[in-house]
Amino acid sequence: MGYRLKPKYFDDVLSALSKHYDIMAPALMPFETRHSAQEVVGYRKIESLKEIVVDKKTFFSPKEILFPPRETMFYFTDSKIRESEYEEKNKIILLRTCDLNGIERLKNMFLNNGDVKDNYFKRRFESTKFWLIECDDGFDSCFCASMNSNKADSYSTAIKFTEEDILVDSNDNMFSELFKSYGVEEDYKVSFIEKNKLEVKVPLSENINPAVFEHDIWQEYIKRCIACGRCNTSCISCSCFTTHDIIYDDNKRRGERRRVWAGCHLDNFSIMAGGHDYRTKNGERMRFKTMHKIYDYHKRFGKHMCVGCGRCDDVCPEYISFSKCINKLYDIIEKENDK
Template sequence: MKIKITTQEFDNIINSIKDKYKVIAPVSIPYAGQYSDTDVIRYEEVKSINEIEFKRKSHFTAKEVVMPVTETLFYYTEGEYKIPTIDERKMLVFMRSCDVNGLHRIDNVYLKNGKEPDYYYKRLRDKVKIVLIGCEQSFRNCFCVSFGTNTTEDYSLGVKVNKGDVYIEIKDDEFKDIFVGEKADFNIDFVTSNDVKVTLPEKLNPLEVAEAELWREYDYRCIACGRCNLSCPTCSCYTMQDIVSRENPRCGERRRVGASCQIPGFSLMAGGHDVRVRNGDRMRYRTMHKMYDYGERFGPQMCIGCGRCDDVCPQYISISTAMNKVTQFVKSKQREE
């Protein structure tokens, strides 16, 4: 069902259901960007559709809704522990097609990667209702078409704003009595081409690629800041922290904190051995995981082609370029054989 309402009517609706639904969307936060006079676009709770950033790509993704950067798993005291409660409201989360596909990638890791789903991830994920935002044109550094993530059918609501009106596609029966308006004929926009294109090899030898000289370029270019991981919709690694009370060392809390495979120490093992010391080896690990390793296990490739890692890298390192270099390397090896 497709309807049209005014922006004011949309605001009235989301405020009338705020006791049951939390509306989360990309918003522009002034003076919080990379430089002092720039903004940052990240996900926050909103009360009006006018707060939502539709025209620009967010710097950070919706994965923070289901994977907080810092999350307390439990509090402990003496012989007892307590799991913290969460907001019981469902979450209407505005996402672009690539980010919806990114959420599916994380679902594989946390819900289907073992005998039991991750309890903390699942209790947040089960509350998410996806509100799809279309893309009228490709953004800078995007290569979603190469990975087939430029479209999706997995959403409860599709939203398009035009000249003061909000066009809504309702796919979830849960919202048919909530969003009521004039019938309308429209389509959510999906991009069909990108300026950046990535071609993956049909078959490769991962050991040959691991020893390729192309990774040595990143030994000096990469500064191991980890910004690529923190902005990525599909990076899901974390570390654990125990925060102990000064007054009573038997009391405290355990936290799950987002981690980065690009930062020194991530691959450090017991005994002090580190399997990836050089920055180029870390870049190789990340690139191959996005374009090969994950796909071998779950089917689709882990990368969704959003280009955010390219956007935020202070050294202008491009993962799309790295992937194409791997393809060129594999082709050259095949020609030699």
């Protein structure tokens, strides 16, 4: 059973929930990044409906809420270690189907990847509720349907923003009660995009062989990619990080270990102990990312890591399109396979 809420009552719901939750939603960021007088839509805490931006895709993904760009893991003093505390409020994240699937991909990496669960991700994930924003037509660079990420069921509440009202359908009793008291019943069930404007064909894993690593397709990206790393930092599913030990200036026996996002397009990603860098060419980085997004991850988890949110296409300053790269790869591999 769903409900229809007037905007002011939706605001009442948000304000009632804000006692227990930080509500994180797509909104204009309070800063200008790359260019002056250019709005940046990203994820931040919001207090009212009018702050929520649904007509633009966010530049950064909601990944940063569960997996912050920089996070202290533990502090050390002499021989003692103390894990960082997690004292943040519980969170509600308003996000789209692709991103919810993306968070499932992150969850696989952090919680279902071997015996050890990543506590830093876990404590954030377990205190978060996901509210799914229903997409109308999606955006030009979206290709979720091609990546089977156009549907999701692991949400607590689905929301549709219409011109006048807000439609909601919640699986969560606590939220349902709240919606019931502020809205009127309506038979609303979330619907999903079946087809995007953009179609991407992903080559079958069994047809991919190491010969494609040497293919000329990567040559183009040696010249075009500038290794700025925005495709990594904007990606919902990029989960790589590196760690730094920070020794405090005023006491060399104390410090902390931090983890920060790393990205295969960024410099230093493939530097090993001793200083050898085995993936210096930007085309090789593009190849590595592509193979990870549409091949390696699939072998381990049975799904492609890329969810087709298309942010990497949106943010690339060199206008490199990842979706086009996958399509080109498909043509090469399937043609090879036909021989």
